[in-house]
Amino acid sequence: MPxxxxxxxxxxxxxxxxxxxxxxxxxxxxxxxEALASSxxxxxxxxxxxxxxxxxxxxxxxxxxxxxxxxxxxxxxxHGHGADGREEFHVGPEGxxxxxxxxxxxxxxEIRAGAARTIVEGLRSSxxxxxxxxxxxxxxxxxxxxxxxxxT
Amino acid sequence: MPxxxxxxxxxxxxxxxxxxxxxxxxxxxxxxxEALASSxxxxxxxxxxxxxxxxxxxxxxxxxxxxxxxxxxxxxxxHGHGADGREEFHVGPEGxxxxxxxxxxxxxxEIRAGAARTIVEGLRSSxxxxxxxxxxxxxxxxxxxxxxxxxT
DNA sequence: ATTAATGCAAACGGTTTGCACTACT
DNA sequence: AGTAGTGCAAACCGTTTGCATTAAT
Numbered sequence: 293m294p295x296x297x298x299x300x301x302x303x304x305x306x307x308x309x310x311x312x313x314x315x316x317x318x319x320x321x322x323x324x325x326e327a328l329a330s331s332x333x334x335x336x337x338x339x340x341x342x343x344x345x346x347x348x349x350x351x352x353x354x355x356x357x358x359x360x361x362x363x364x365x366x367x368x369x370x371h372g373h374g375a376d377g378r379e380e381f382h383v384g385p386e387g388x389x390x391x392x393x394x395x396x397x398x399x400x401x402e403i404r405a406g407a408a409r410t411i412v413e414g415l416r417s418s419x420x421x422x423x424x425x426x427x428x429x430x431x432x433x434x435x436x437x438x439x440x441x442x443x444t
Numbered sequence: 445m446p447x448x449x450x451x452x453x454x455x456x457x458x459x460x461x462x463x464x465x466x467x468x469x470x471x472x473x474x475x476x477x478e479a480l481a482s483s484x485x486x487x488x489x490x491x492x493x494x495x496x497x498x499x500x501x502x503x504x505x506x507x508x509x510x511x512x513x514x515x516x517x518x519x520x521x522x523h524g525h526g527a528d529g530r531e532e533f534h535v536g537p538e539g540x541x542x543x544x545x546x547x548x549x550x551x552x553x554e555i556r557a558g559a560a561r562t563i564v565e566g567l568r569s570s571x572x573x574x575x576x577x578x579x580x581x582x583x584x585x586x587x588x589x590x591x592x593x594x595x596t
Numbered sequence: 597a598t599t600a601a602t603g604c605a606a607a608c609g610g611t612t613t614g615c616a617c618t619a620c621t
Numbered sequence: 622a623g624t625a626g627t628g629c630a631a632a633c634c635g636t637t638t639g640c641a642t643t644a645a646t
Binding site for chain 1: 528529546558562563567573581582584587590
């Protein structure tokens with residue numbers, strides 16, 4: 293049963309990348325990779341465990357975390373921290389982005405390229421600080437919630 | 445023994461502010477307030493417990509956290525989350541600032557008003573997002589570490 | 597046959613909670 | 622006296638670790 297839905301890059305090559313390093317391709321790792329592939333750009337560790345359990349109810353947390361470590365070494369994910377303080381994994385090459393987190397509705401969005409550039413360049417020029425975008429989470433109120441609050 | 449070192453505002457009025465709300469001034473709360481007063485603008489919960497223990501070795505964590513909750517209600521501190529995901533408390537009126545965190549040397553700085561304004565206004569105009577500065581922690585490399593890395 | 601990876605269970609660190617007791621007012 | 626606050630201990634949650642066992646190569 294060679295994959296019902298072929299995974300998009302970079303996940304399709306995950307197996308190969310692991311093998312090249314003498315690492316192994318296991319059903320558990322496949323589950324993690326599938327779960328990551330179906331995520332929209334960021335997941336917390338706990339969320340990912342959930343998703344893996346949907347694929348294989350017997351999923352063990354430590355296996356997931358260990359797999360994430362490996363995938364991070366391969367550059368397939370990068371970890372950071374969300375507004376609530378939990379570990380958060382950013383996926384894929386486009387995973388290099390910050391997040392907006394609405395404290396009111398809990399919604400989350402990626403910081404768009406334009407705004408991201410403003411932040412990066414602003415801090416570079418004012419402090420010489422080189423921002424690591426994947427670790428940026430900005431908390432506040434989204435447009436909808438801000439408007440709603442203003443009306444109140 | 446009326447205070448060897450009178451606390452600076454807003455801490456000096458903490459006792460009074462508590463009383464106005466029918467809350468009580470206890471030795472434990474005094475310790476927390478003293479510890480906060482001697483901090484430079486931000487501390488994690490765990491750090492604060494440490495500092496309180498320096499004042500009173502018998503300090504209990506839950507008391508510290510409960511006191512922080514109360515102080516937050518009074519507006520004397522606000523909590524957020526640092527780069528490592530731990531709770532972080534920002535103190536005082538000028539506590540309303542974001543942080544820069546250097547992943548290489550571990551150094552931490554406040555985001556200066558100018559850069560802060562850039563971030564706030566950038567996200568407001570691009571997404572209508574109202575940033576809560578006290579929750580912003582930007583991770584990356586400070587000027588020194590960035591230069592050192594470039595030389596390498 | 598090797599040895600990477602898993603499952604399990606226990607530990608961890610920071611934070612939170614329930615409850616009887618203490619002490620501020 | 623009345624009730625806010627404390628101390629303690631146990632629980633919590635996400636994450637990490639040690640170790641014997643399993644399974645990919």
